[in-house]
Amino acid sequence: MTLPDLNLLFALDVLLAEGSVARAARRLRLSPSAMSRTLARLRDATGDPLLVRAGRGLVATPRAEELRRQVGTVVQDAEALLRPVRLLDLSRLDRIFTLRTNEGFVEEFGPRLVARVGVDAPGVRLRFAPKSDKDMMSLRDAAIDLEVGVAGETGPEVRIQALFRDRFIAAVREGHPLGEGVVTPERYAAGRHVSVSRRGRERGPIDEALSALGLQRTVVCMVSGFSAALAMARASDLIASVPERHTEGARAGMHSFALPVATMEVTISMLWHPRLDADPAQRWLRERVREVCSASRRTINAT
Missing domain, CATH: 1.10.10.10 (Winged helix-like DNA-binding domain superfamily/Winged helix DNA-binding domain)
Incomplete structure (x- = not known):
């Protein structure tokens, strides 16, 4: 045979x-x-x-x-x-790892990840690539070591592991009228809003949830990132609706509250190519990302 x-x-x-x-x-x-x-x-x-x-x-x-x-x-x-088995000497590891993620993840988790990596492997550098690089850099061709975000349609060659779930909340400046009393759907919709859309979309899941109640919010401006939305809300009476865990630090000094309408939570995952599964340095990096993401668990109480 x-x-x-x-x-x-x-x-x-x-x-x-x-x-x-x-x-x-x-x-x-x-x-x-x-x-x-x-x-x-x-x-x-x-x-x-x-x-x-x-x-x-x-x-x-x-x-x-x-x-x-x-x-x-x-x-x-x-x-x-x-592949020969090699012991990983983190003190001598000299590599640049590229992680593709959005700015909210970098701002909230990036400093802790850099600090944690530096403790074990001072020779390692992290490069955070923006989501706009998605068409130019891929997991398959080794341009990206790890992607963090909401996993969409992926091929069978991509590994996925959930990191945490996130939900949208609202944030306003201290002293804002919505900082007192129960925030009903009507009060929320009646305010002036800043929305976030990288593609310029005027409507999203929050608008659909309000529409089911016969309500419509007034969006007076759109920005491409959550940090910009929070900056505008902090300096005005605008209402910013942002993911809770991605913006924990950026919302410091602001009043945050649960949305008065039901929206789906999103699962934030990390994705990598299976050729990196057995690489000791890659496994160490993924473990550090999991560790940093599980460190913060504070939540906003519903009103």
Whole structure:
């Protein structure tokens, strides 16, 4: 009985991840014709076309989608078996780790993370990349070590671990009329609001919740970040609705209260490529992120 060529697993992993013979060839440093021959061998081995032409591109067959969920783990395990075990000497570790996240996470958790990392590994530097780099930098090509945020649609090759849940609250300056008494949906909606939207959207989940009660808030300005929204609310009578845990420090000296309408909580997670699973330095970094995120648990009481 002829044994299968296990090298095909690595090619299959890259082909299914890229969905393109040309891009897979570049990643594996092969010529397009050599990559096409490899795809032909994979088709013979699996008895399935795997990638079929659709317009100018290729789409995965149902069998390929099934294999995509398995081959990444197999390749990762194989790489871990062949990687020499090394003890991590944090005192000598000299690396730059790139974390992609939003400004709220950097402002609230960044200083504690830098301090915590510095205790163990003074030679490590952290680079916080903005979410605007999402199209230019990816987990797959090693431009990003770790991403922190709300996990959207991700491929099977991405690892996800929840860090904490966050909810939206409202913040106003000290002495604001909403600082006293019960904040009803009507009182909240009647105020003047500053909203946060990186894409310039005028409506969001809070507006939908108010609309279900027959209410509409007046948004007089929009900004792209929570810090800017809080700065404006601190210096005026505007109401800023912001995530609680992401803005704990930025809201110091302001009056915060629970929203008088129900909105969904969001789960903040960290995401990384499975090729980094077994790397001792990467595992140490992820543990420090978890540690820092679990340190603060203060909440705002409902009114």
